[in-house]
Amino acid sequence: MRYMLTYDLMESARNTNQWLGATANAMASYPLFSMVPNPMFSWVSAWGEVTERTYERMIVKPDWGIRTFTCEDGKDHLVKVETVVERPFGDLIHFKVHGREEQPRKVLLVAPMSGHYATLLRSTVKSLLVNCEVYITDWHNARDIPVSSGKFDIEDYTLYLVDFMREMGPDTHVVAVCQPAPLTLAATAYLAELDPKAQPSTLTLIGGPVDPDATPTEVTDFGRRVTMGQLEQSMIQRVGFKYKGVGRMVYPGLLQLASFMSMNAERHTKAFVDQIQRVMRDEASDHDAHNRFYDEYLAVMDMPAEFYLSTVERVFKHREIARNEFVVAGHKVDMGKITDVAVMTVEGANDDISAPGQCIAALNLCTSLSDSKKASHVEPGAGHYGIFAGRSWRVNIRPLVINFMNVNARKQGARKAANKNTAA
Incomplete structure (x- = not known):
C-alpha cells in the first residue's frame, strides 16, 4: 500500500461519498416531493445532508474560532x-x-x-x-x-x-x-x-x-502484536498527485480515522442514525452537539x-x-x-x-x-x-x-x- 494509487483511490472514495450525499440531498429536497406523504424523501434528504457534511470535514482543517x-x-x-x-x-x-x-x-x-x-x-x-x-x-x-x-x-x-x-x-x-x-x-x-x-x-x-x-x-x-514490517506494508502510503507533498511517505489521516471509528463502531453508528433523525425533524443545526464534536473528530491529517x-x-x-x-x-x-x-x-x-x-x-x-x-x-x-x-x-x-x-x-x-x- 505504499503507492500513490492507493492514496488517490482512498481520496476518490471519500470524494465520491461526499458527492453522493450532496446529490441525494439536492434531489430529495425538490419542492414537488413535499406533496408526497411518504417520509422516504425526507429521510433521503437528511441522509444526504449528514453524509455530505461528514465526508467534507475529513479534508478541512478546522478554524480555531476564537475571535x-x-x-x-x-x-x-x-x-x-x-x-x-x-x-x-x-x-x-x-x-x-x-x-x-x-x-x-x-x-x-x-x-x-x-x-x-x-x-x-x-x-x-x-x-x-x-x-x-x-x-x-x-x-x-x-x-x-x-x-x-x-x-x-x-x-x-x-x-x-x-x-x-x-x-x-x-x-x-x-x-x-x-x-x-x-x-x-x-x-x-x-x-x-x-x-x-x-x-x-x-x-x-x-x-x-x-x-x-x-x-x-x-x-x-496492538503495538506489541504487530511487527514493524507489517505496519510499514499495511499502513504507509505515498501522498497522491493532488497535494504539495506528492510522493511523501505518510500514515494517512483517513486510515487513522477508519481505525478510530472501528474501535467504537456501534456508538458512532448510533450517533449518525440519531443525527439523521434530528435533521428530518428540523431539530439539528450547524452548531449542535453532534456537529461540534464530529466536525473536529473527522478532521484528520496525515502523519x-x-x-x-x-x-x-x-x-x-x-x-x-x-x-x-x-x-x-x-x-x-x-x-x-x-x-x-x-x-x-x-x-x-x-x-x-x-x-x-x-x-x-x-x-x-x-x-x-x-x-x-x-x-x-x-x-x-x-x-x-x-x-x-x-x-x-x-x-x-x-x-x-x-x-x-x-x-x-x-x-x-x-x-x-x-x-x-x-x-x-
Missing part, C-alpha cells in the same frame, strides 16, 4: 493568532488578546501529532486564556509538506520542542497532552543538560504513554511515516524513554538531569488509551528531582478526552494545574511543596 475574549473589564477583546516560530512541519503560535495586560503565566501547550489537528485542544486553549498567555504547537498536515523539506521523526519532533522552549524562555509552563508527553519530557531533559537556562518553570504531562507497559491497553497490545513508525518502534516497542535510553541527534538524553523543573502528571481513572500508571512513570524517571517538585493527580471517572477538554478538566484538573504553576513559578523564588496524590 474575541471577554476580559475582567467586561469588554470583548479581539484575539489574534500570531505565528511566533515558523517551521516546515509545525509552527509555534500565540493567542494574542489585544487590549489586555500580559498575563503572569506563559503556557506552552504541546499538541499531539496523532492524526488530528491542534484545534482538538480548542476548549483547552479557551479555558487557559482566562488568565494565561497561551502558546501552542500547530503541527502541519504532512500531505502539504514538500518532499524537499526532508524527514520528520520523533527526534526531529523533540528538537522542535527544544527550539520552541528556547524561544519562550525559562518562565514558561509547559503542558503536554497525550501522545507528546514522553517526547516533551525528553526535550526538557535535553535542555536541562545542554542549555539549563532555557528550561521551563514547570512541566505538566496529561495522559501520555511515558511507560506504555506500566498498564497495558488495547493500544499497547510523516518516519514519525509514526519511530513512535511505535522506539516509544512503544523498545520503550526507550521508559528505560531512559532515548537518543536525540546522537546525544543520549538522561531524565535524571532534570533538577530544576517541577513535574506534574495527570491521568484519568477510566482512560482506555493511556491508562493510569503510564504517565506517572515520568516521576520515577526524574531521579534527581526532589519530591517537593513532583505532583500527580488521578481524576476519578474521567476518560482520555475528559482530562484535557471535558468537565473534569474545567472543574477539577485545570485549577490544580494553575495552582501547580503558581507554586512553582521561578519568579516567586522559594517554592512550596506541591500536593501529591499518587496513582493507586
